[in-house]
Each structure stands twice: as structure tokens, then as C-alpha cells.
Amino acid sequence: MSTAEERILAGLDAEQRRVATTLHGPLCVLAGAGTGKTRAITHRIAYGVHTGAYQANQVLAVTFTARAAAEMRTRLRELEAPGVQARTFHAAALRQLQYFWPQAIGGQLPNIIDHKAQLVAEAARRLRLTTDRASIRDVAAEIEWAKVSMHTPESYVSAAAGRADAAGFDRTTMARLFQSYEDVKTDRHLIDFEDVLLLMVGILDAEPKIAAQVRQQYRHFVVDEYQDVSPLQQRLLGLWLGDRDELCVVGDASQTIYSFTGATPAHLLTFNQKYEHAPVVKLVRDYRSTPQVVTLANRLLASRRIEPGVTDRTVAWPEPLELVAQRDDGPEPRFGEFPDDEAEAAHLARQIGQLIESGVEPAQIAILYRTNGQSETYEQALTAAGIGYQLRGGERFFQRREVRDGILQLRAASRIDAEGSVTQQVKDVLASLGYSETAPSASGAVRERWESLQALVALAGELERKRSGGEESFTLLEFVAELDERAAAQHAPTVQGVTLASLHSAKGLEWDAVFLAGMSEGLMPISFAEDQADYDEERRLLYVGVTRARKHLSLSWSLSRTPGGRASRRASRFLAALRPAVAAASADGAGARAARRRRAAGPPTCRSCGSLLSSAAERKVGRCGDCPPKYDESVFDSLRQWRLETAQQASVPAFVIFTDATLVAIAEANPQDPAELSKVSGVGRTKLERYGQQVLDILTAGAPPA
Structure with missing residues (x-):
């Protein structure tokens, strides 16, 4: 075994090593949160390339977010396997569609729309239907579900039986809206993201020569987050594979949280039925979280129950993976009850301030909540406390004006020979945009602008440490090229601010300290959960939130929305099996006492x-x-x-x-x-x-x- 091969396998545990060395045939990897699945599959690909089992350009690794794909490419480059294609399903399909469109269809590929809202509104106007922003959003989401589930306007009525009416429209009206939306796209020569997959499926189905060409190009496939594949994505994957079985899938049914978009864990759970000879490797050693956090996560899944008074009681509940913590002990998770949202947010801001004072970086702290509408209270509390934050799901990093201006300045400077390290050059260039090594005392927009520029400086330092050495040192021109690649993939650097994010958008991320806020009935589980499948998905969503924490974990809720309001809320039913006995009575002494005093006063x-x-x-x-x-x-x-x-x-x-x-x-x-x-x-x-x-x-x- 060569030195490179030894280095690739070094540091892998027994299960990860089995994944990395199982190079041919179907392979199913059941990987719990924090168990190093990305490490296992990237080392598998790199080991296959270095042993000659794979040609790098014949491997296609697909995942679900541009950030995850970019991280995979970075790791493969560090493992000296840079030629492997690591993309999202949509990015891979779009690249193929752009290449094969001229010979399969002819003419120019239609423009791709970023958002459906305007076209949905036009479709509704054509049918003289009244809509508002919320109903347009709901109709767009329903159309996306129908398309990724491979339903047409003609089949929608029967396919949507049992689903809640979207935006209050009955199924027949929704089918007409669906068709009208498709007509608007056709009239304007536009396609949406679902069409990219649908068109590629149609071409591969109808054109055997093109299908053969794609299968000749890609011989080995790896699919990450396989529990989130939709029927449409599975169909495309099947056409890529043909009659071959060179497929490695990785997933965890306990992290299925996108069922409303058409994602289903069924393909993961039945993989060894389709491929009977496929080995199944379970990754359960959790390297991310402390034993205290892992224990809470395991208890959350183990305490799943059939909810009283709901339908669909026989819904399947796959046996969850029981994680085994590998880290040293940490603090016990904290539970807090507060009289109102404002008091809860203020307490979280104080706790975060204490963590920062103790040495935890703001970028390693997150407040997670169920709905985006909850963020405002926490934004106000952090601002009042003088703590910077970044709102995940808001403006993308590379679309911020200061970032775009900074890259333009750096690109111009890269054409000039300059002395000093790349990091120092970046600091000097960004100084013209107001950057300084000392953070401003102001918060709000001033602080956010500085944090964006600081993120570019920090990334320059990180890359310079990794790539400097050898005959040629890291240059400013190479740094600009890296920024361009990251901008294309939306692989943003870390911004030094507390992260505010919904539980759904936190998937795939991790922090040293996580505050799960607003954990009350009606928010967790959400009020519109109706059947057992809905409650199970809400439990999995909370599980994803818990497993984002490395060391510090806090779960809190309030009894009222506003100060002085009626204390009509109660803690989430999911916390009943998790809270210590004393916490169940009064998790936050001051908050509970204040609530009792308010109730006693009338x-x-x-x-x-x-x-x-x-x-x-x-x-x-x-x-x-x-x-x-x-x-x-x-x-x-x-x-x-x-x-x-x-x-x-x-x-x-x-x-x-x-x-x-x-x-x-x-x-x-x-x-x-x-x-x-x-x-x-x-x-x-x-x-x-x-x-x-x-x-x-x-x-x-x-x-x-x-």
C-alpha cells in the first residue's frame, strides 16, 4: 500500500474504513448525525482514485445543497482527487441539459427562473383567481411537490387526495392553476428548477445514444443525504445508472425533514431489498457532540409515541440509529421557561454574552427556531446586547454589496505585484472599503458590513496556511479564483456573528453552542401537524436541532407571546421525556415565579x-x-x-x-x-x-x- 493510500485510511474508525475500502458494487451507509459520513465517503472516493479502481472524472457524487457539494470538492482536493464531480442533483442535471439540448431538442435552452412567485401570480390572474403573497407561496410549493413527485396537471387531482388544500383552493382549482402556470412558462420560453430534472429524464428516456454517452462518462455514483431524494431525483439516478449497480448511498431516516417537498426515506430503507447483495454499514460513533447532548438526542427518538386522537396511527417508524458519543463529558443541556417571548430572548442574549466572554466565538453559537417569523425577537435582543448576528436564509453572502465590492477590488489588485502575505494584501485592499482589524463598537448594518469583510480576511488566512509551502507560495490571484469558485457554488466563508436560523435551514451545520428557542406547543410541534406522520416529522426536526450542538445545548419556551399577555402556552410535548424532574416544575426560576405572580395578581x-x-x-x-x-x-x-x-x-x-x-x-x-x-x-x-x-x-x- 502506497503512502498516499495509507494516509487516506489513517484516522478512520473500523466502520468508516469499511466504507472507504468497499469500492465496488452497491453499498448502503446508514450514518447518524455527527458520525463522519462526509469523511467516510470522500475518503472512499479518494482511496478508489489512488488505488486505480476509479478514474476521477468517471465518479459523480451528488448531494442536496451547494454548500455540501463545495465542501465535498474541497475535501477531495485536499485528498489529491480533484477531478471528481461533486454537485447537487440540479447542478449535475443542468450541466448535462446544457450540453445535450442542441442535439436532443435543438435551438436555445430556455431561461431558468429563480422564483415561481411572479409566474404563479400571472397564472392566477389568467384564471381570475384572487391571491396574496402567502397564497402564491403556498401554490408554488404545491406545484413543486407535484413536479418532484412526477405528477402532471392531469394526474394531480387523484394524486393529491388526502393532502390539505393549498392556499384554500380545492384540488380541481389547484390542477387548473398548475396547468395555467405551465402555460405561462411555455408562452414566455421559461423553465423552472424542477423542469431541469424532468427534461433530463425525458431526454435520457427518449434518446438511447445520449443515455449511453452519459453512462460511458460516469461509472461510479455516490449519493449523500439519500433519505431526502424525491421520486423525480430517484428516477434521474436510475437513468444515470442504467443496469449497473456501482452506487453508494448514505443517509439517516431519522433526519428526514423535507417530506413536504416530496422527499422520502423509502428508497434508503428499501435499498437492501433492491440490491440484496449490498452490504449495509452503520456509522454510530458520534464525534460531534458530548455524551450529554447525544444522550438527549437518543432519548428524543426513543420516546416516540403514537399521538392520541390523530389519524394514520400505523405510519412506519424505522428503528433509529443509537448514537455512541466519542467526546469527553460536557455540561448538561439546559431547559428554561419564561413568562413571554421578550424575556426568553433577553435571557438567551445574556447567556450568549457569557459564552462569548468565556471564549466561545460568536460564529460558533446559534439560535434555532421553528419558523422564520420568530427571528425578530431574537434579533432585537442581540442588538440590544451589542452582539453581532447573521440571519441564515437572508441575503446570500456573495450577493452582499460590500462582498461584491471587495472581490472587485481584490481582482484588480491581483494584477499588480505586491509584497507581503496574501492575508496582509487582502487587509490592505479591503481597508479602502472601511475594513479595520478592530471590530466597530456599533451594531446593526455597520457591524454586519465589517463582519462580511472580516470573513474574507479570515478565509485568506485559512487558505494561506493550508496552501503555502513547496516551490510556489499561495498568491492573491489564486485567492480571487477561490472566491469566484465559492461564489458560483454559494460556499460562503464563516461570518463572525451569532447565527439565527430556522431548524430546516440548520440541516448539515453544527455549532459549539445551540439554543433551541420557542419550544412550545403550537411551534414544536407546529400547530398544523394533523396526523402521526406530521408529528413524527416534527420530532425528527427537533432531533436535527439537538444534534447540531457540539457542547452547549439549551432548550427554552415562553408562556405568553407578549409581556403581560395571558400565559396560555405550555412546553412542547416532546420535552416531557427529556426534562429533569426539577425542570418540569420550574426550568427557569425567575421566569416561572414572574409568571405565577402575574397570574396571582389577576x-x-x-x-x-x-x-x-x-x-x-x-x-x-x-x-x-x-x-x-x-x-x-x-x-x-x-x-x-x-x-x-x-x-x-x-x-x-x-x-x-x-x-x-x-x-x-x-x-x-x-x-x-x-x-x-x-x-x-x-x-x-x-x-x-x-x-x-x-x-x-x-x-x-x-x-x-x-
């Missing part, structure tokens, strides 16, 4: 007329909307002017400093010392420390301090 009433207060704003100021305010107008104006100037200096919205309701409450209460100010609703410890003295000065002097 419903809040107006301090002036005694009527019940209905809105959160009324409860915050302690006065109903019909009663006149009781504060000095000049003092209130001074508070608002101070808030505006403070917000502008920090580059944040004014409400992040204090909301209007909180300012009114402060003006009416007219506190004279920090203790009195802290009793005003909306003034937490962090804001008291940051703004307390300035507010008291305004109340005392009647004007903002200099």
Missing part, C-alpha cells in the same frame, strides 16, 4: 379608570387608550429625541433602544433612581446598565444630556 387594569387592558401596549404603560396620558410632553419629547440620536449612533432601528410603549411607561412612571426604573416594563437589566443613567438624567433635567 388581569391587568387601567390605573386611571380601572377597566381591563386588552393590548400589550396598554399593559406596558398601565393605561387604556381612552384615558389621557399622565406625563410631561416635553420630557417625553426629550426621551424620543435621545432615543433617535442613540439609535442613529448605533445604526439600529429606534425601537431596539426602547419601544414607544416603554418610553410612555417611563415618562408616566417618572422613576428617580435605577431601582425604580428597573420596575418599568420593557427595561431589563441590559438596557438598565446601558441606558439607565442617560434616561434618569433626562427625567431629572427635562432635556437630553450633552
Whole structure:
């Protein structure tokens, strides 16, 4: 065995080594979260290339995100197997479609649309149907499900039996909308992402010569995240393979969280029935998480039960892989109950601040939640605490203006011979865009802009350490080429900020510390879960969230949405088997005590007329909307002017400093010392420390301090 081959196999555990050395025939790898599946399959490919079993350009590895594909290419390049094609299903199909379109169809390939919304809206207008943004989104999602499930407008009505009506449209109307959408695309000579796969399936089906050409090119296939394949993707994979069985699939049925898009673990679970001689290798050694996190994850799956009062009780539940932790012990997962969303977010911000002070990098911390609409509360809390963050699912890194400007400047500089390391050259170039080695004290847009530029500097340093040495050193021109490749693949570098993300978008990622927020009934599981399959998928989604954490894990929920609101929420049913006995009674002592005091005090009433207060704003100021305010107008104006100037200096919205309701409450209460100010609703410890003295000065002097 050569040195290169020994190096590729070195460091693999027994199961990973079996994967890496099983080079021919079908192979099924059941890989739990954090068990090194990407390491196993990339080392398998590299070992096959180095032993001569594979020609690098005859291997096609497919996965589900551009980021995962880019990571796979990077690892293969480091293992000296750079010629292997690692792509998403769509990217691989699109490349083939562009190549074969002229000879199979002729003419120019139609343009591909990024989003369906405009075309769906036009399709609805043609049918004189009323839609709004939410209904357009739901119709687009239903069309995507139908197409990846290989249904046509003609077959949709029968295929969608049992599915909830999309956007309130019955199945017949939805079928007409589906057809109208297809007509709009045809009229405008456009195709969507599902069409890329459908067209390639049609060409391979109808053109034996083209199918033979593709099969001649690709002899060996690897499919990652195989539990997420749709019927359409499986059909395309089958046409790529033909009658061969050179296929390695990797997946975990317990991480199936995209059923609503047409993904199904059925192909993974029946793989050894289709290929009876295929070995099945289980990866269960968890190298990511501490024993405490792994134990919680195992208990979450083991506590699955048939939900009372739901349909489809006989839905299959594949036996989950039981993970075995390989890391040293860490802290126990924390559970927290809070009176409202604002209190929960403020507590999370304080915990995150403590972690950062203890040495945990912000980029290694994440707050995960069930729906994107929950992010605003956590954004406000982090901003108020002066902690930078990045919103995953927002603007893509390489589309940010400062990043695009930075790459343009670096490209121009790469044509000039300059002295110094690549990292120093990058710093010098980006300095013209406002970069400095010291982070700005401001938060918001200023901080986000600096963090984007800092991410480019950090990436330059990382690549320079990896690639420098030998006869030729790493150059700025090579760095720009790497940026171009990453931009094409949307493989963004790490941004130094706390990540805010939905549980779905967190799939495939990991952090040192994870805060699972909003873990209450109605959010986890989501309120529209109806049958056993829905509840099982929600449980798997929570499992994915738990297994993102390496060391620190926190699960929290609130009893009310707004401060002073009715405490009608309760913790997620999934936490019942996970919470310690003391946590079940009172996970967060202060929060639970505050909630009990609020309930004991009875419903809040107006301090002036005694009527019940209905809105959160009324409860915050302690006065109903019909009663006149009781504060000095000049003092209130001074508070608002101070808030505006403070917000502008920090580059944040004014409400992040204090909301209007909180300012009114402060003006009416007219506190004279920090203790009195802290009793005003909306003034937490962090804001008291940051703004307390300035507010008291305004109340005392009647004007903002200099």
C-alpha cells in the first residue's frame, strides 16, 4: 500500500474504513448525525482514485445543497482527487441539459427562473383567481411537490387526495392553476428548477445514444443525504445508472425533514431489498457532540409515541440509529421557561454574552427556531446586547454589496505585484472599503458590513496556511479564483456573528453552542401537524436541532407571546421525556415565579379608570387608550429625541433602544433612581446598565444630556 493510500485510511474508525475500502458494487451507509459520513465517503472516493479502481472524472457524487457539494470538492482536493464531480442533483442535471439540448431538442435552452412567485401570480390572474403573497407561496410549493413527485396537471387531482388544500383552493382549482402556470412558462420560453430534472429524464428516456454517452462518462455514483431524494431525483439516478449497480448511498431516516417537498426515506430503507447483495454499514460513533447532548438526542427518538386522537396511527417508524458519543463529558443541556417571548430572548442574549466572554466565538453559537417569523425577537435582543448576528436564509453572502465590492477590488489588485502575505494584501485592499482589524463598537448594518469583510480576511488566512509551502507560495490571484469558485457554488466563508436560523435551514451545520428557542406547543410541534406522520416529522426536526450542538445545548419556551399577555402556552410535548424532574416544575426560576405572580395578581387594569387592558401596549404603560396620558410632553419629547440620536449612533432601528410603549411607561412612571426604573416594563437589566443613567438624567433635567 502506497503512502498516499495509507494516509487516506489513517484516522478512520473500523466502520468508516469499511466504507472507504468497499469500492465496488452497491453499498448502503446508514450514518447518524455527527458520525463522519462526509469523511467516510470522500475518503472512499479518494482511496478508489489512488488505488486505480476509479478514474476521477468517471465518479459523480451528488448531494442536496451547494454548500455540501463545495465542501465535498474541497475535501477531495485536499485528498489529491480533484477531478471528481461533486454537485447537487440540479447542478449535475443542468450541466448535462446544457450540453445535450442542441442535439436532443435543438435551438436555445430556455431561461431558468429563480422564483415561481411572479409566474404563479400571472397564472392566477389568467384564471381570475384572487391571491396574496402567502397564497402564491403556498401554490408554488404545491406545484413543486407535484413536479418532484412526477405528477402532471392531469394526474394531480387523484394524486393529491388526502393532502390539505393549498392556499384554500380545492384540488380541481389547484390542477387548473398548475396547468395555467405551465402555460405561462411555455408562452414566455421559461423553465423552472424542477423542469431541469424532468427534461433530463425525458431526454435520457427518449434518446438511447445520449443515455449511453452519459453512462460511458460516469461509472461510479455516490449519493449523500439519500433519505431526502424525491421520486423525480430517484428516477434521474436510475437513468444515470442504467443496469449497473456501482452506487453508494448514505443517509439517516431519522433526519428526514423535507417530506413536504416530496422527499422520502423509502428508497434508503428499501435499498437492501433492491440490491440484496449490498452490504449495509452503520456509522454510530458520534464525534460531534458530548455524551450529554447525544444522550438527549437518543432519548428524543426513543420516546416516540403514537399521538392520541390523530389519524394514520400505523405510519412506519424505522428503528433509529443509537448514537455512541466519542467526546469527553460536557455540561448538561439546559431547559428554561419564561413568562413571554421578550424575556426568553433577553435571557438567551445574556447567556450568549457569557459564552462569548468565556471564549466561545460568536460564529460558533446559534439560535434555532421553528419558523422564520420568530427571528425578530431574537434579533432585537442581540442588538440590544451589542452582539453581532447573521440571519441564515437572508441575503446570500456573495450577493452582499460590500462582498461584491471587495472581490472587485481584490481582482484588480491581483494584477499588480505586491509584497507581503496574501492575508496582509487582502487587509490592505479591503481597508479602502472601511475594513479595520478592530471590530466597530456599533451594531446593526455597520457591524454586519465589517463582519462580511472580516470573513474574507479570515478565509485568506485559512487558505494561506493550508496552501503555502513547496516551490510556489499561495498568491492573491489564486485567492480571487477561490472566491469566484465559492461564489458560483454559494460556499460562503464563516461570518463572525451569532447565527439565527430556522431548524430546516440548520440541516448539515453544527455549532459549539445551540439554543433551541420557542419550544412550545403550537411551534414544536407546529400547530398544523394533523396526523402521526406530521408529528413524527416534527420530532425528527427537533432531533436535527439537538444534534447540531457540539457542547452547549439549551432548550427554552415562553408562556405568553407578549409581556403581560395571558400565559396560555405550555412546553412542547416532546420535552416531557427529556426534562429533569426539577425542570418540569420550574426550568427557569425567575421566569416561572414572574409568571405565577402575574397570574396571582389577576388581569391587568387601567390605573386611571380601572377597566381591563386588552393590548400589550396598554399593559406596558398601565393605561387604556381612552384615558389621557399622565406625563410631561416635553420630557417625553426629550426621551424620543435621545432615543433617535442613540439609535442613529448605533445604526439600529429606534425601537431596539426602547419601544414607544416603554418610553410612555417611563415618562408616566417618572422613576428617580435605577431601582425604580428597573420596575418599568420593557427595561431589563441590559438596557438598565446601558441606558439607565442617560434616561434618569433626562427625567431629572427635562432635556437630553450633552
